[in-house]
Amino acid sequence: MSVKRHYEREFVRTFFTSPTAVKGEDDSAKMIRSASQLSGMSAPDVWVPDNEDATAPSMRDEGVQNIVDVVSENGADFPGEIHPRMVWHRESPATRYQGFQHMLEIADPEKGAIQHIDGFVIPEVGDIDDWKKADEFFTIVENEYGLEEGSLSMSVIVESGEAELAMGDLREEMGKPSNNLERLFLLVDGEVDYTKDMRAMTPTGELPAWPELRHNTSRGASAAGLIAVDGPYDDIRDVEGYHERMRDNQAKGMLGIWSLTPGQVVEANTAPLPPKTGSWLLEVDNRSVELVEEDGRQVYDGDDVSLEETGDGYTLRVGSDEDELDDDELRETLLDMTAYVPSMDDIVDSMEEFEAAKEAGKGAIAMTQSTTIVIDGIEVEIRKDRMWDEATYQAAQTPITLFQDVYEHRPDQHNELAEMYGSDVVERATDVGN
Incomplete structure (x- = not known):
């Protein structure tokens, strides 16, 4: 109905x-x-x-x-x-x-x-x-x-x-x-x-x-x-x-x-608006710890996770658990432990990329997120690939639709939104998806 x-x-x-x-x-x-x-x-x-x-x-x-x-x-x-x-x-x-x-x-x-x-x-x-x-x-x-x-x-x-x-x-x-x-x-x-x-x-x-x-x-x-x-x-x-x-x-x-x-x-x-900047999270004992960005790398600064090199691999300790891992196993483990919170700019970029691909006749495309995780001075590169199709696009659109609703009905907040995100991002966010 x-x-x-x-x-x-x-x-x-x-x-x-x-x-x-x-x-x-x-x-x-x-x-x-x-x-x-x-x-x-x-x-x-x-x-x-x-x-x-x-x-x-x-x-x-x-x-x-x-x-x-x-x-x-x-x-x-x-x-x-x-x-x-x-x-x-x-x-x-x-x-x-x-x-x-x-x-x-x-x-x-x-x-x-x-x-x-x-x-x-x-x-x-x-x-x-x-x-x-x-x-x-x-x-x-x-x-x-x-x-x-x-x-x-x-x-x-x-x-x-x-x-x-x-x-x-x-x-x-x-x-x-x-x-x-x-x-x-x-x-x-x-x-x-x-x-x-x-x-x-x-x-x-x-x-x-x-x-x-x-x-x-x-x-x-x-x-x-x-x-x-x-x-x-x-x-x-x-x-x-x-x-x-x-x-x-x-x-x-x-x-x-x-x-x-x-x-x-x-x-x-x-709170419901997309963040100004993206951030990487590390899941530790059922809680999310935000990593600190330093020179494009994501640094863990805590005591619950430790990493050290061994002769032919690594020892990863998470709480009371300890695992002996090789290079690939360490990357897969950290990949499972991490999550990315996209910024407003990230969401708009992804939506624009999918819209362009759809216009070119593609029904789905792969979106890649990559970064370098640093634990106890040891650097590990991780890479996440996520398939975007129309359903993914629609789900990602909700925070942008909310932003557009706010922008339309709350002109008194325009200046604060421009200060938060920058005028270019605000302009793109009001146009994408329409």
Whole structure:
């Protein structure tokens, strides 16, 4: 089934929430006022003025007014999309009604905010019937103010087993004349409430990793033509942990993640983009060690791997394992232990080379990567050959397609991208694959 999209973004890297009203401040809207002025890599692809969990229940009516005031004033200049989060709960009609009333208030064209708002985020959804209830409220809001049906995107936060199962119903339900579920945009994981709903426990009290939920959300988004976003990573000082979570997500096809601070926004905006320079990795005891480039050679500088020459070969030690190898065996072993992370320039080069070969009538070509590995002063040349066909080309195109999507929709990041990669690489990257 082909689903017509009602939104322009094909990729969302960052989902940044900020409280709509802060109690005890002279300006209760100071957090969303500050967020509305972010730009460049500090500004998210999707900004979520959060009138649910991030805002105290007693402040939510004021929070709605703050959304109207701030977005009407600054929304036109905000470089990303704006999707306020409303209150909702699958088991509470009163909460759903309150969220509906808040949507009506924000969407009034005379108040000047809805012109800059792309949609709303609905938390705590349940089974597919509950998603349809939310969708119907969107349709009522659009008809109340003469907006085009489906013009407001709906994103949901998957925070229950019911919602997780409902993702499997989307392909069947979307496109039926009885609903406007084609307005769906993001599927966002909410691991905290999901943990509560599942009655899960860990010895330390920390959240489970929930890789199954993240896989299921990515799969549900892929099947329904939507975008998957992971939930918040609340240890905001653990930058490496945040990067590790994003790398794990990206291997699942989940390229977006919740950001809690502008610092996390910067990290999440840059992490899915191809690196500026390529790097060689050495796999040691199930972990990757980045080799250090020195004069075009890749040098291992660590204690877990050692190499020495013997009379007729080499002794290679990896951890507690030791092998006696000849020249060819050493090359094959190091070849198996190494991996290359291509740069943006590398990916563009390979795609351009394959496009030229395809234009010349070739269906597949061999791409070669070679380098010299240095361990304990001993140099070993390795060479990797990889066949590229149309499927390989399409797979390699994903990071470039993401970059092109960013470049098209985030002109405020053009200067930073040019500084990162160089103007020539940026120009080639925007042209390749088109």
